[in-house]
Amino acid sequence: MSYRNLAVTELVERARTGDNRAVGRLLTLVERGGPVADQIAELTHPLRGNAHVVGVTGSPGAGKSTLVGRLLAEWVAQGFRPAVLAIDPSSPLSGGAILGDRIRMDDVVPEGTFVRSMATRGHQGGLALAVPGAVRVLDAAGFSPVVVETVGVGQVEVDVVAAADTAVVVATPGMGDAVQANKAGLLEVADVFVVNKADRPGASDTRRDLQLMLDLAHVTGQDVDEHGTYFRPEIVMCTATSGDGAAATIDEIHKHMAHLKASDGLSRRRALRVRAEVRSRAERILMDHLDRAISESDLLTDADPNPVSTAESIVSRITGND
């Protein structure tokens, strides 16, 4: 039977009863966007079961996927049912992509876990809609934790991780990763630091660099949020290839969740997440209006339109402040 002809309602029902093919199909439809994706969002929204969303980021090749594979195996051993969304960049030239995260998890990932590779597909705004939609499908299908792996280079990727319940930043020895993480704004979003490739020389230096930067952030008050909540991220030494440090990483992820629950942090983070998604959706709707208004505008048929006043007039028409 082909799942391509199943109605969305049927797919959602199947996804709820452990049918991974239905989950896979729903994720494709969410990624594609449009009215079908909206319908899936409406259907899965009330079905969420409070999945713990864990963002994992760090520079290319830091060992994120290898680590995530270890985390999945450990979570399964502890009785959880985890899933991962592994995001890789699309080629700007062809729009295609080689999605190579899964191969890194393959050796250790046990049955019962769900791994989905996702390409950024050029338009960054698309990711901002597709990721929350995909996380919601996995949540509705009963997976938790739901891990989102992204490469920590672009702002959108950082935002994706920042919108998780718990953000894990992976650094490695000898690449100035600690400094890079600081520059990329990852230091502020990190809830857990992992120094991966601890089997390599320089790992303790990386740890010390991170510690210094966290100390500095503490002195300047950067690590206290607007509600005065202070959480100092732990630094875990890890060798993902052997699995050393995976259990300790999970302990820290769970401790962070406990901290969120003990304060009002969890509800505040989730409120932020909803806000970000609503904003992305609203932005898309506005952009559609804008594109239409511009293509239909008689103002632009002028030989020499004034850019300032023309832009203002077009926006006024959309917002009805004519």
Added chain:
Amino acid sequence: MSETTTTDDAETDRLRIVLAKLGLDGHDRGLKVVARILRDAGMEVIYLGLRQTTSSIITAVEQEDADAIGLSMHNAGHLTLGPKMVKALEADGIDVPVIIGGIIPPDDEQVLLDSGIAAVLGPGAPAEEVARAVREAVAQRR
């Protein structure tokens, strides 16, 4: 709420293909070349690499909702492994074409096609031919 259609549309669809080497042998240099060819043709390649089994490939196809499977074969296992993959997919009701690449003797090629393999590509197949074989194999199933 009204039911919206979810069937595929060639225009909005980006083809996703699982690439793997079935069996225990060898290296994956050839497979990596194919991965780049398909990426450059605008497809999303889920790269599984070496030492895959029919069941690990099926798991990936389900979770990744792949449109096609590309298998690389180099040491004469193709006559058993190729049809085995097709049968395993049929048993699970998964209607996804399997394309085999590698050094396949001409006689065996027909045997594979008869067993349900969608296309067979030689090691020197030009990029356009590889991409076209995937597109056509997918189009035939829809």
